[in-house]
């Protein structure tokens with residue numbers, strides 16, 4: 258078994274008030290790990306904790322052994338160098354063209370000459386099918402294209418770990434399938450570890466090696482494992498409903514009367 | 516020439532390789548050849564792929580041949596994924612968005628821009644006036660909660676700074692004029708001077724400048740951010756007019772805040788003047804008498820009326836600039852700047868107009 262690159266131990270996540278309690282899981286090297294759960298259950302929140310935007314209320318998170326909170330500044334900086342992030346809203350810089358956006362991390366973290374940076378950025382844009390739009394500003398492209406440009410930017414430094422918050426939301430099925438292919442290729446060819454939040458069941462079956470499922474009512478995790486196994490042997494009613502895309506079952510009048 | 520890729524082609528290793536070989540590769544001619552040894556490569560990351568593509572791109576451009584040893588197939592894989600021809604840069608600036616333009620073009624563009632600004636400003640002004648008229652018949656249409664909120668933010672919260680600046684202006688004005696008038700032994704007329712000066716000109720203008728900087732720009736930034744977040748579009752699709760919903764409460768708040776603040780700034784200015792004159796041993800009673808003597812209802816109404824107009828202008832320009840914002844963060848900054856500049860220019864122009872008007876009306 259591969260070594261763990263991210264370990265989350267008994268984490269309480271939230272903004273001042275806890276939203277998720279007792280979350281523990283680990284992500285191993287070179288796997289595609291999916292965080293699942295209904296809207297508002299805290300998927301983005303847990304991602305924010307892992308990438309160090311929010312301090313854990315309790316518990317510990319280690320990225321390749323380094324902590325962002327709880328250690329010294331050097332340790333935090335080391336932990337941050339390991340990963341790239343695509344935010345749910347894209348978070349592209351509006352005053353820069355797409356090419357310049359992708360160049361930002363290259364300028365601050367590498368010593369490559371300018372034409373090398375440009376070529377590298379263009380190749381990243383090509384990977385998400387946006388090379389023709391290199392000179393466009395984010396305000397001039399569509400929502401799905403912004404999302405893809407954000408993915409290109411998160412790939413610029415070839416990080417060991419890639420965090421994606423709903424990468425395929427707002428993409429058409431074909432583009433979304435291409436994105437799945439890209440993610441698989443990154444894992445296979447570049448040994449990248451990918452942690453992503455997504456709701457797309459087809460995409461989950463296509464790419465996910467393992468997943469963790471969060472729930473709002475339980476205020477914590479309710480399942481972890483291989484998606485297809487969870488689908489075939491769901492440990493609880495909630496998990497079954499999620500994988501079968503059933504709406505939450507309301508009690509019938511008869512049941513209420515009893 | 517020989518380039519040997521290391522076992523682990525990670526960013527740091529490729530960086531060195533790239534910088535070391537840059538010059539030499541550039542110097543290769545059509546007759547030359549380059550040996551690329553990728554036999555040992557175990558791992559090639561994105562930077563490494565870019566390096567390989569850069570070599571093949573250079574070979575296509577300069578005409579030299581590449582002999583590649585690729586036991587692991589990483590180079591082939593990279594070439595399959597990225598076609599070097601697609602990354603050829605036909606001109607150096609091909610992928611750079613040109614920002615600056617020719618001087619003449621710039622001049623023309625800014626002239627057109629200025630004209631469009633004015634047309635837009637008038638259109639929004641018209642919309643506000645129409646909305647105001649409609650409001651006369653149905654006052655419940657105003658969002659009173661917004662009105663009071665903005666009244667508090669633009670008015671009450673600005674009270675300390677307005678009074679401080681008013682006080683200092685009164686102080687300075689009294690000092691400067693006292694120095695000259697003292698030569699004729701009529702320092703007491705400083706009271707008349709600052710009273711008329713503050714009521715007719717300085718009070719409204721100083722307050723106007725403060726309100727512009729504090730609140731006009733805030734209106735522009737707030738509405739501008741709403742525009743960027745597509746909140747304005749959402750309002751429009753709900754059938755709500757941004758003018759009625761957003762502009763009106765702010766413009767009205769600014770219009771009524773201005774005279775209130777102006778009164779406070781004038782009063783503190785008079786107190787500032789009193790400080791100076793008392794220090795020159797002029798009795799407070801004489802000071803008050805002169806103030807009362809030179810203050811006429813006309814002067815007071817003229818100043819307050821002017822300040823209301825200024826308030827309207829500040830609110831109007833701030834909201835218009837906010838609603839006209841582009842779709843990016845820096846556009847919000849530019850809208851705030853434009854609102855301040857526009858308000859100051861308009862205040863000055865209108866102040867001149869008022870002076871001419873007062874002259875002919877014999878105020």
Ligand SMILES: Nc1ncnc2c1ncn2[C@@H]1O[C@H](COP(=O)(O)OP(=O)(O)OP(=O)(O)O)[C@@H](O)[C@H]1O
Nearest residue numbers: 272276294295296297298299300301302303345454
């Ligand atoms: N900045 C914040 N401050 C306080 N509470 C927040 C903040 N952001 C989110 N929350 C709360 O945290 C909970 C989880 O939000 P989160 O954004 O993690 O959901 P999510 O699982 O990513 O949902 P979605 O799939 O809709 O993106 C929500 O109940 C929300 O109210």
Ligand SMILES: [Mg+2]
Nearest residue numbers: 300301302345
């Ligand atoms: Mg989310």
